[in-house]
Amino acid sequence: MPRDEQLPRNEDGIAAVLGLLRQRLGDRFQTGEAVRQQHGHTTTWLPTQAPDGVAFPRSTDEVSQIVATCAEHRVPVVAFGTGTSLEGHVNAPAGGICIDFREMKRIVAVHPEDLDVVIQPGVTRTELNTHLRDMGLFFPIDPGADASLGGMAATRASGTNAVRYGTMKDNVIALEAVMADGTVIRTASRARKTSAGYDLTRLLVGSEGTLGLITELTLRLHGIxxxxxxxxxxxxxxxxxxxxxxxxxxxxxxxxxxxxxxxxxxxxxxxxxxxxxxxxxxxxxxxxxxxxxxxxxxxxxxxxxxxxxxxxxxxxxxxxxxxxxxxxxxxxxxxxxxxxxxxxxxxxxxxxxxxxxxxxxxxxxxxxxxxxxxxxxxxxxxxxxxxxxxxxxxxxxxxxxxxxxxxxxxxxxxxxxxxxxxxxxGIGQGKRKYLRKxxxxxxxxxxxxxxxxxxxxxxxxxxxxxxxxxxxxxx
Amino acid sequence: MPRDEQLPRNEDGIAAVLGLLRQRLGDRFQTGEAVRQQHGHTTTWLPTQAPDGVAFPRSTDEVSQIVATCAEHRVPVVAFGTGTSLEGHVNAPAGGICIDFREMKRIVAVHPEDLDVVIQPGVTRTELNTHLRDMGLFFPIDPGADASLGGMAATRASGTNAVRYGTMKDNVIALEAVMADGTVIRTASRARKTSAGYDLTRLLVGSEGTLGLITELTLRLHGIxxxxxxxxxxxxxxxxxxxxxxxxxxxxxxxxxxxxxxxxxxxxxxxxxxxxxxxxxxxxxxxxxxxxxxxxxxxxxxxxxxxxxxxxxxxxxxxxxxxxxxxxxxxxxxxxxxxxxxxxxxxxxxxxxxxxxxxxxxxxxxxxxxxxxxxxxxxxxxxxxxxxxxxxxxxxxxxxxxxxxxxxxxxxxxxxxxxxxxxxxGIGQGKRKYLRKxxxxxxxxxxxxxxxxxxxxxxxxxxxxxxxxxxxxxx
The missing domain is CATH 3.40.462.10 (FAD-linked oxidases, C-terminal domain)
Structure with a gap:
């Protein structure tokens, strides 16, 4: 049931990047068939389009280096959280490198007085809420699946309690992101509101990994x-x-x-x-x-x-x-x-x-x-x-x-x-045909x-x- | 007290556009000294930098035509609501055309069941709330001044009750905007939430008229x-x-x-x-x-x-x-x-x-x-x-x-x-020097x-x- 075509592949670039990342990341770069298939697979009926290799970075710096390497060789980069997306977001129709954030799961800082938390993108919503429970705090967005918060931001997720608490667009205060050339930016400060320039936070929220890779999130919390x-x-x-x-x-x-x-x-x-x-x-x-x-x-x-x-x-x-x-x-x-x-x-x-x-x-x-x-x-x-x-x-x-x-x-x-x-x-692959309409x-x-x-x-x-x-x- | 330099002017282009707009808009295009000064003036201590002419369009089409004309001759366009901004947003340091939205004050549609309203950008917040009062509805954002809602969106305004109701970024559902070449876009539907592509609504909110001119707003309402x-x-x-x-x-x-x-x-x-x-x-x-x-x-x-x-x-x-x-x-x-x-x-x-x-x-x-x-x-x-x-x-x-x-x-x-x-x-002219820091x-x-x-x-x-x-x- 092929629904989305494969895109042409840059074989030379991919080969070069595979070599470089293997060298740099060792065991944290994998190219085995099972791992690759698993990273093109989502809870969707869209057929799997596997990446050529999967990297497991541990820091923003590593993500930046991987993206810079891919940029130099013009090789696709696909971000991966928990693979619970429904529209083929993690498929790699032109091959390339999947960046799996499962080793970036640190809760960097909780600020109870400010009702915010700074986390790495691999933290899932139940992991976050388990961590917060004793402080009397919670993060309300609940799409059902125990998705990673990086993925939830990237797809502008919401779920059952958006009617009261809004969607990810309303609950992300700031993002750190690696852009297409490997540059690291911070979209905003921890201030509750700002009028300082374009709202890059909300430009990245919902951009499905097509504008930048989210490497850190500052999220708004609520008292239980x-x-x-x-x-x-x-x-x-x-x-x-x-x-x-x-x-x-x-x-x-x-x-x-x-x-x-x-x-x-x-x-x-x-x-x-x-x-x-x-x-x-x-x-x-x-x-x-x-x-x-x-x-x-x-x-x-x-x-x-x-x-x-x-x-x-x-x-x-x-x-x-x-x-x-x-x-x-x-x-x-x-x-x-x-x-x-x-x-x-x-x-x-x-x-x-x-x-x-x-x-x-x-x-x-x-x-x-x-x-x-x-x-x-x-x-x-x-x-x-x-x-x-x-x-x-x-x-x-x-x-x-x-x-x-x-x-x-x-x-x-x-x-x-x-x-x-x-x-x-989200649009992903499955809904691209409706966007212009x-x-x-x-x-x-x-x-x-x-x-x-x-x-x-x-x-x-x-x-x-x-x-x-x-x-x-x-x- | 000159705080922001004049920028170089495109005299030929400006002259051409003045002629064209006079012809097209008649009385609704003014170049008198008083009107011009008034449109570079804001409740700020920044010195006035007047535009060369002020247009008073009545429709999105007219705005689109004015912008297209200015684009063709590479002449600056500055949007004007009520002139209550504090950071020199309406100044015209390179001259050009001011578009005053005071003749675009129509409340296009109120949807009480959906708690939203569609308005033209010249409507001020008290005008809107007066219109809504009998329906038991209100628009909460209150920056103090009786600003136009187009201007409030453009500067991501907030005010005293943002702690409960958020800022303009949280209360604009969709925008219609005229882009730099005169193209008219709609950033979103009236649906309460969407994951359909990049969040152009919030890219325009707070962009201070530098990315597009807001010609219609769909705003979120609340019950009184x-x-x-x-x-x-x-x-x-x-x-x-x-x-x-x-x-x-x-x-x-x-x-x-x-x-x-x-x-x-x-x-x-x-x-x-x-x-x-x-x-x-x-x-x-x-x-x-x-x-x-x-x-x-x-x-x-x-x-x-x-x-x-x-x-x-x-x-x-x-x-x-x-x-x-x-x-x-x-x-x-x-x-x-x-x-x-x-x-x-x-x-x-x-x-x-x-x-x-x-x-x-x-x-x-x-x-x-x-x-x-x-x-x-x-x-x-x-x-x-x-x-x-x-x-x-x-x-x-x-x-x-x-x-x-x-x-x-x-x-x-x-x-x-x-x-x-x-x-x-907002940043306007006054705070540009802090943005990179x-x-x-x-x-x-x-x-x-x-x-x-x-x-x-x-x-x-x-x-x-x-x-x-x-x-x-x-x-």
């Missing part, structure tokens, strides 16, 4: 809330659920999470996680605040939900019950897969203005039925972002084509509703920025930009 | 809180006040505003606004939330403040009393000026990690005393941002030099504390982006980048 509670509420229709979401947010209730599961998604979770939720559209919520605040939020939501036709509203502050519910939500991917054993899951990622959400979700359900695609839907509905998980047999070409057609149809529908083809997964002439501005900062196109070629040079870096 | 309350608390020292701020924020109290006034600032406000606040360091706060939530927040803060040595804590939910207090804070600039009749006010704008704030404010006070500079300090202390207002006789050269030296000293101190020379005023090699990345997007350097020349071509655009 005094109290948390979870709630569930069933709705007769997706429309009714969306109506409740809109009213809740309009009233300024600071919900931490507000997730929609459609009927089929609830069924999958019930089966997989041994729950007995009513099999109708469901909202799953979490509230953070003081004990009194959390109770007030839950009650306000309960009233709003009842007005919208919600039934069976229940909330709990019990940590066990909360964990059980949210674990089920996090296991949704596996629950979905279990609906059709042997199938692979393809997840769409559109995001629309919340006023269009019910219409978009409804159309997505109808279309899947019409195309006879088995699917279920979960959504970060506070943001207008939802995922249709299509269960597809990767060995049946017609099935794959149908899923592809469906994804394209849904991307175009979301774009026509003033939305985006990707709320949080979505952003028009702005894509040329992106291209100009890319050309200015990476003139030889060595940083993660074949990602984001439809017009990224399809020819290899010239030797 | 059910309840608001204000509080004041006096402290024996700035240190004690900062300690209370840190503890309050660590506890997760969602304060909407938390402002520090030093002893001299309180004195100035007492005199100017007929208040009788104790003349010691003072915190002035505002809380937003439900009636119960607001009371809880105020009480929590009261306890924290008492622990830190605060006295005279008082809070009120009375709108009159709230308005009186915040009006005094907003009138601070005029109150400060009244301390030394005839003087001009020069405001510094450093921002440091909050853990270094007390030390930085203390050093700033000591240094001013040591240099015999009359000054008072207000700070958005939740962000670590504070302003020293220096009262300087602009006609006394030694005075001006001293103020300059002080500003440079403070900028360097803040940078040495991992802070920034400008928290919210603050951001090092990152300035070259900014320069590369500028060169890629505005190769002839026609967009607001002489701003932000120290190395912006000092030669004029070539005819």
């Amino acid at each position: 809330p005094e109290a948390m509670s979870s709630a569930t509420c069933s709705f007769p229709t997706v429309d009714a659920a969306c109506e409740a979401v809109i009213a809740t947010i309009q009233m300024g209730v600071p919900v931490a999470r507000i997730e929609l599961l459609d009927q089929m998604a609830v069924r999958a979770c019930n089966a997989y996680s041994h729950l007995d939720l009513p099999e109708t559209p469901l909202l799953l919520l979490e509230f953070h605040g003081s004990a009194a605040g959390v109770a007030e939020q839950a009650e306000t939501f309960g009233e709003v939900a009842a007005d919208a036709g919600g039934t069976g509203f229940a909330w709990t502050a019990s940590p066990e019950e909360r964990t059980r519910l949210w674990q089920a939500r996090h296991d949704f991917y596996w629950a979905g897969l279990a609906l059709r054993p042997g199938a692979k899951g393809l997840s769409t990622d559109v995001c629309v203005p919340i006023s269009r959400l019910a219409e978009c979700v409804g159309a997505a359900q109808d279309k899947a039925r019409e195309m006879d695609l088995l699917s279920c839907i979960v959504g970060h509905v506070g943001d207008g972002n939802f995922h249709v998980m299509l269960l597809v047999d990767p060995d049946v070409a017609a099935d794959v084509r149908k899923a592809d057609d469906y994804t394209a149809w849904l991307a175009e529908l979301a774009i026509s509703m003033d939305g985006t083809c990707t709320g949080e997964h 979505e952003r028009g002439a702005a894509v040329d501005v992106m291209g100009a920025v890319k050309a200015a900062l990476d003139p030889d196109g060595i940083l993660n070629p074949g990602k984001i930009l439809p017009q990224t040079p399809e020819t290899p870096p010239r030797p | 809180p059910e309840a608001m309350s204000s509080a004041t608390c006096s402290f024996p020292t700035v240190d004690a006040a900062c300690e209370a701020v840190i503890a309050t924020i660590q506890m997760g109290v969602p304060v909407a505003r938390i402002e520090l006034l030093d002893q001299m600032a309180v004195r100035a406000c007492n005199a100017y606004s007929h208040l009788d606040l104790p003349e010691t360091p003072l915190l002035l706060l505002e809380f937003h939330g439900s009636a119960a939530g607001v009371a809880e927040q105020a009480e929590t803060f009261g306890e924290v403040a008492a622990d830190a040595g605060g006295t005279g804590f008082a809070w009120t939910a009375s709108p009159e009393e709230r308005t009186r207090l915040w009006q005094a804070r907003h009138d601070f600039y005029w109150a400060g000026l009244a301390l030394r009749p005839g003087a001009k006010g020069l405001s510094t704008d450093v921002c440091v990690p909050i853990s270094r704030l007390a030390e930085c404010v203390g050093a700033a006070q000591d240094k001013a005393r040591e240099m015999d500079l009359l000054s008072c300090i207000v700070g958005h202390v939740g962000d670590g941002n504070f302003h020293v207002m220096l009262l300087v006789d602009p006609d006394v050269a030694a005075d001006v030099r001293k103020a300059d030296d002080y500003t440079a000293w403070l900028a360097e101190l803040a940078i040495s504390m991992d802070g920034t020379c400008t928290g919210e005023h 603050e951001r090092g090699a990152a300035v070259d990345v900014m320069g590369a982006v500028k060169a890629a997007l505005d190769p002839d350097g026609i967009l607001n020349p002489g701003k932000i980048l120290p190395q912006t071509p000092e030669t004029p655009p070539r005819p």
Whole structure:
């Protein structure tokens, strides 16, 4: 199922770099087949395109030297965190060197008074939160997977609690990055705000390793809330659920999470996680605040939900019950897969203005039925972002084509509703074909920025930009 | 007091463009001395550098045509909102055309369900909030001046309630912009979040008109809180006040505003606004939330403040009393000026990690005393941002030099504390000399982006980048 072509390779440059890095890094540079395959592999259905070698640097200096060497020989460089991306971000369609950040896992400094932390990019979000727990602090962004924070910044990740805490763009204070020629820059100070020049922090966040490699992050932290509670509420229709979401947010209730599961998604979770939720559209919520605040939020939501036709509203502050519910939500991917054993899951990622959400979700359900695609839907509905998980047999070409057609149809529908083809997964390889439809002439501005900062196109070629040079870096 | 040199002018190009725009825009293109002077003038002590003509376009198309004409003749273009910037942003050191957005004041669409609004750039923040009030919505960013929202986005403005609501970078969802060749782009959709390519929205926010001209903004709105309350608390020292701020924020109290006034600032406000606040360091706060939530927040803060040595804590939910207090804070600039009749006010704008704030404010006070500079300090202390207002006789050269030296000293101190020379005023002309010290090699990345997007350097020349071509655009 070849979906993205190989790009031409600069064989001489690659050979030269392999020799140099082997010499310089010893065991921390590997070219074995298994390691290479593993580093082109992601939790995606896109086929693996392995790099030619994988480096495991321990410091920014080493990253800078590796990139400078690659730059000199015009060899591609692909950054790798934990390989949990969904759009082929770590594939190496022109070969080259993968830089795996797993040996850059240091928590450099925690500043509790400033509510920030400085870390190396290989630290994962659960590693960070485990480290912070005793200080009463946490980092809120939670994309589900235990991704590396460097990778989360590079793909502008978000997840279930973006409605309250924002996405990676809102929670990165500053970055250190190695640019295409090996130069090391710092995008900002640790000050909470600045008007000092262009916002390079947010230019790098979401740039998917195509403009620079993130070698250190300063992240914004939050105090662990005094109290948390979870709630569930069933709705007769997706429309009714969306109506409740809109009213809740309009009233300024600071919900931490507000997730929609459609009927089929609830069924999958019930089966997989041994729950007995009513099999109708469901909202799953979490509230953070003081004990009194959390109770007030839950009650306000309960009233709003009842007005919208919600039934069976229940909330709990019990940590066990909360964990059980949210674990089920996090296991949704596996629950979905279990609906059709042997199938692979393809997840769409559109995001629309919340006023269009019910219409978009409804159309997505109808279309899947019409195309006879088995699917279920979960959504970060506070943001207008939802995922249709299509269960597809990767060995049946017609099935794959149908899923592809469906994804394209849904991307175009979301774009026509003033939305985006990707709320949080990124463009990578998989969504390049939609970018121009979505952003028009702005894509040329992106291209100009890319050309200015990476003139030889060595940083993660074949990602984001439809017009990224399809020819290899010239030797 | 010439502080920024004139840049060389492209006389032939300017003459050609003056003729073309006069023909095309008629009365909406003016070249009279008074209008020109007024458009190079800002609430700053930097000397006026007037443009050669001022255009008053009514549509994005007209802006695009004006910029295309200027591009063809390599003539500078300077955007103008309300002229309230503090760092010479609207000066035209190489002459050229000012584009005044005062005839682009349309509120294009309010989307209450999506909590967003689409506006033209000339709308000011009070105009917007007046329009929104009946819908129960508001736009929170409040830099004090009634600035245009296009200008606020262009300078990444913030103000008193950034601690809760963030800055312009956090509240702009999407922009329409005219780029250096006249091309019109849209940086994003109305979706709440996206991972679709580079974040051009935030690349333009804070770019001070040097990368593109903002012609439409989609802004994030908030529901007017059910309840608001204000509080004041006096402290024996700035240190004690900062300690209370840190503890309050660590506890997760969602304060909407938390402002520090030093002893001299309180004195100035007492005199100017007929208040009788104790003349010691003072915190002035505002809380937003439900009636119960607001009371809880105020009480929590009261306890924290008492622990830190605060006295005279008082809070009120009375709108009159709230308005009186915040009006005094907003009138601070005029109150400060009244301390030394005839003087001009020069405001510094450093921002440091909050853990270094007390030390930085203390050093700033000591240094001013040591240099015999009359000054008072207000700070958005939740962000670590504070302003020293220096009262300087602009006609006394030694005075001006001293103020300059002080500003440079403070900028360097803040940078040495991992802070920034400008928290919210922008670089403009006034702070260009500090940018490289603050951001090092990152300035070259900014320069590369500028060169890629505005190769002839026609967009607001002489701003932000120290190395912006000092030669004029070539005819």
